[in-house]
Amino acid sequence: MTSSSKPSRSTRLAALTGAALTLPAIAQLAHGNTPTAKTEFGYRYSQYQEDDADKDKVFVGSPERYEVKNHQFRLATPVGDDKVLTIDADYETVSGASAYGTAAGPDGKPMLIMSGASIDDTRKDLLASLRTSREDGSLTFALGYSTEKDYEAFNGAVAFEKLSADRITTWSGGVGFSSDTIEPVQTDGINRIDSDDKWSANGFLAVAKVLSPLWQVQGGVFAALWDGYLSDPYKARDIRPDQRQAFGFTGRSRYYLKSLQAALHTDYRFYNDDWGIESHTLEFSWHQSLGDHFRIVPMVRYYSQSQADFYVETDSVLNTGNQSSDYRLSPFGALSWGASLILEQPDYRITLRGEQYESDGDLALKNVDVENPALVNYTLVTVGFDYRF
Amino acid sequence: MKYVMLILSLTLTACSTAPVDSWERGDLARTAMQWEPDPMESAMRSHIYNAKEAASGGVGTGGGGCGCY
Amino acid sequence: MHYHRHSFQAMGSPCTVHLYADTESHACAVAQQCEAEVRRLEQKYSRYRDDSITAAIHASAQSGNPFPLDHETAALLNYAHTAWEQSDGLFDITSGILRRAWDFRSGRLPSQQQIDELLPRIGWNKLHIDNNLLHFARPDMEIDFGGYVKEYAADGAAAVATQHGIQHGLVELGGDIRVIGPHPDGRPWAIGIRHPRQPGAILATLPLQQGALASSGDYERCLMVDGQRYGHILNPRTGWPVRGLMAVSVVADHCLLAGTATTIALLKGGNGIDWLNDLELPWLAMDQNGQVYGTLTDPVSSAHA
Numbered sequence A: 001m002t003s004s005s006k007p008s009r010s011t012r013l014a015a016l017t018g019a020a021l022t023l024p025a026i027a028q029l030a031h032g033n034t035p036t037a038k039t040e041f042g043y044r045y046s047q048y049q050e051d052d053a054d055k056d057k058v059f060v061g062s063p064e065r066y067e068v069k070n071h072q073f074r075l076a077t078p079v080g081d082d083k084v085l086t087i088d089a090d091y092e093t094v095s096g097a098s099a100y101g102t103a104a105g106p107d108g109k110p111m112l113i114m115s116g117a118s119i120d121d122t123r124k125d126l127l128a129s130l131r132t133s134r135e136d137g138s139l140t141f142a143l144g145y146s147t148e149k150d151y152e153a154f155n156g157a158v159a160f161e162k163l164s165a166d167r168i169t170t171w172s173g174g175v176g177f178s179s180d181t182i183e184p185v186q187t188d189g190i191n192r193i194d195s196d197d198k199w200s201a202n203g204f205l206a207v208a209k210v211l212s213p214l215w216q217v218q219g220g221v222f223a224a225l226w227d228g229y230l231s232d233p234y235k236a237r238d239i240r241p242d243q244r245q246a247f248g249f250t251g252r253s254r255y256y257l258k259s260l261q262a263a264l265h266t267d268y269r270f271y272n273d274d275w276g277i278e279s280h281t282l283e284f285s286w287h288q289s290l291g292d293h294f295r296i297v298p299m300v301r302y303y304s305q306s307q308a309d310f311y312v313e314t315d316s317v318l319n320t321g322n323q324s325s326d327y328r329l330s331p332f333g334a335l336s337w338g339a340s341l342i343l344e345q346p347d348y349r350i351t352l353r354g355e356q357y358e359s360d361g362d363l364a365l366k367n368v369d370v371e372n373p374a375l376v377n378y379t380l381v382t383v384g385f386d387y388r389f
Numbered sequence B: 001m002k003y004v005m006l007i008l009s010l011t012l013t014a015c016s017t018a019p020v021d022s023w024e025r026g027d028l029a030r031t032a033m034q035w036e037p038d039p040m041e042s043a044m045r046s047h048i049y050n051a052k053e054a055a056s057g058g059v060g061t062g063g064g065g066c067g068c069y
Numbered sequence C: 001m002h003y004h005r006h007s008f009q010a011m012g013s014p015c016t017v018h019l020y021a022d023t024e025s026h027a028c029a030v031a032q033q034c035e036a037e038v039r040r041l042e043q044k045y046s047r048y049r050d051d052s053i054t055a056a057i058h059a060s061a062q063s064g065n066p067f068p069l070d071h072e073t074a075a076l077l078n079y080a081h082t083a084w085e086q087s088d089g090l091f092d093i094t095s096g097i098l099r100r101a102w103d104f105r106s107g108r109l110p111s112q113q114q115i116d117e118l119l120p121r122i123g124w125n126k127l128h129i130d131n132n133l134l135h136f137a138r139p140d141m142e143i144d145f146g147g148y149v150k151e152y153a154a155d156g157a158a159a160v161a162t163q164h165g166i167q168h169g170l171v172e173l174g175g176d177i178r179v180i181g182p183h184p185d186g187r188p189w190a191i192g193i194r195h196p197r198q199p200g201a202i203l204a205t206l207p208l209q210q211g212a213l214a215s216s217g218d219y220e221r222c223l224m225v226d227g228q229r230y231g232h233i234l235n236p237r238t239g240w241p242v243r244g245l246m247a248v249s250v251v252a253d254h255c256l257l258a259g260t261a262t263t264i265a266l267l268k269g270g271n272g273i274d275w276l277n278d279l280e281l282p283w284l285a286m287d288q289n290g291q292v293y294g295t296l297t298d299p300v301s302s303a304h305a
Helices: A009-020 A024-030 B002-013 B039-052 C024-045 C053-063 C071-086 C095-100 C112-121 C149-163 C255-267 C269-279
Strands: A040-050 A058-060 A067-079 A083-096 A099-104 A110-114 A119-134 A137-148 A151-163 A169-182 A196-212 A215-228 A243-257 A262-273 A278-290 A294-305 A332-344 A348-360 A377-388 C002-010 C013-021 C127-130 C133-136 C168-173 C176-181 C189-194 C202-208 C212-217 C222-225 C228-231 C247-252 C283-286 C292-294
Touching: A009 C071, A009 C255, A009 C269, A024 C071, A024 C149, A040 B039, A067 B039, A137 A169, A169 A215, A348 B039, A377 B039, C002 C024, C013 C024, C013 C149, C024 C053, C024 C071, C024 C149, C053 C133, C071 C127, C071 C255, C095 C112, C149 C168, C149 C176, C149 C212, C149 C255, C176 C189, C176 C255, C189 C212, C202 C247, C202 C283, C212 C255, C247 C255, C247 C269, C255 C269, C255 C283, C269 C283
Parallel strands: A058 A110
Antiparallel strands: A040 A067, A040 A377, A067 A083, A083 A119, A099 A110, A119 A137, A137 A151, A151 A169, A169 A196, A196 A215, A215 A243, A243 A262, A262 A278, A278 A294, A294 A332, A332 A348, A348 A377, C002 C013, C013 C168, C127 C133, C168 C176, C176 C212, C189 C202, C212 C247, C222 C228, C247 C283, C283 C292
């Protein structure tokens, strides 16, 4: 046995690297006093169209449902050496009708009562975030404001990213806060509240690892808390608890298949809250390069949720306590599929995307006896343009 | 809380890997390999899913007041 | 985005800067700045110019006065000291004086007596730096930055390009390469490692996204006497060429590191491969029998490119 004092392998490289880093040019490159990145401008136009409600399931009102036109704008611009300011602005118009209640139909199955008047609303949303990057991570502060005819929300968030020295592990986390006020546009026969508010807070913590030159994975946990008026004031009878707590976890994987020039994305989310809802979301997408400039990205997403403890199939004045017949609290599953086509050039990008979403009681993981009649199917089409200058 | 411990311990212990050096990261740096290759698309989609489904949230979401349609 | 290629001759080698920029004029202006940085370092550290730091240091040594160091030169000497330590004394920037005995253009070997007269004037440990002052133990010693300033210049030119907002490009100084950033679409640069014995042939092709690649070998300058090959890598202790690897390429974060790693691998002679394995950087080497070793991309499968 020899106890040679030969320096261990990494110490040789570490010693040379340490000495090299005292040289001005190398220090500059290593510390990524990089590049004032460029200013990026992005625009997306999305059209969201819900299929009409099934006529057989509409008791009162028109079966026509929502149509949404959404304009998204994003401007990201470097500020100083290490900061990027991003402004997101959304402008959205909503028209159509929504269900305001569920009643038992002639055969005892629940049927929808659609809101008579067509809804026309505009949502404007502004979010500013400032991200400060360092060699080993970043810190982001965000502030946002959102308004509709009947709704107003302020929100803020702080998030961080921290890379390990070998850049294999990335920790990230954040907290967010939102304060919302609703002033329902009064509808004959409902008029349950004039104005009310709620606040919510959420947080997450995640760790990502580079497993190989072709594979990285991330695991994370998140939690959220809502407090205040959480009911739907447009529904004839909708009484929900004034608190809700949720937690969940996520797992994500990005794997590059070199021979196919394609990246496989796998995203899973588990969600659970104290209203009794548990859900699973699983999404796969395949990012296929076609030549140097095109990518085609087919995706499929599966979602399933259990019902809230206080979910009721039909509204009834005989019910007391918490109750809601909102389809979002009903048990169901959903499948969506779609594809994007992306043209990528050094200074601009064009994106076309379509997605079809279908929800159904039969798609739920657990057996659903009575499906909510308001479950939606929709089509989402987006065209986008990004420009770097 | 049980879930929390489970997922963190899985990610921390399951992968003790050889370092991947900067010159080997070409494929990881591709747009197609990012967690969210198109943040505007991600924002739009989660906005809609959050409005139609009971579950919301996840990793990397910040802020976001939502009036639901 | 405009691709611009700028070639020039500096440090005794052909140099090329490849850049992508928004406009042709921006690319061209930045390429000029890169060339200016290489020329600045060439002038500052040249052993051939009277106005270089090297000349001033030698004059100072002869006069017996300590030499005051600027930040960059002190950092370069500190790096040389680290390389000397880590190579167990083989990487020695005081050994350039052996060039007085070895004239690779003459076709003649030096006599052992010529070499023996020079050996006492070699030894990094015979000089020391104190409070940014360089002291020589003997007035007839010299230092030579030529063994690593070209690689440092590649890093320097890349830093200049980065400062000017360039994110995609590559600097090549006489076969040593520093990547500024990949092609605009994210593709790596395809870099050919040339075959040390077959002119124009490629030993391997390496995709390089970031970082640097340096290559060195006895093909660069050598003497052939009686069928025996004498390479330009000289052992500072014996004064004679090292017999070991024929050619070495190393990938590292910085061209300076890659270059030092290749130089020491050659200096290590028969232990060159152990040195490369110890460093844990990707490498490719060919020994005197033409046998190829290394951890870089499989040379056989990529040789077609």
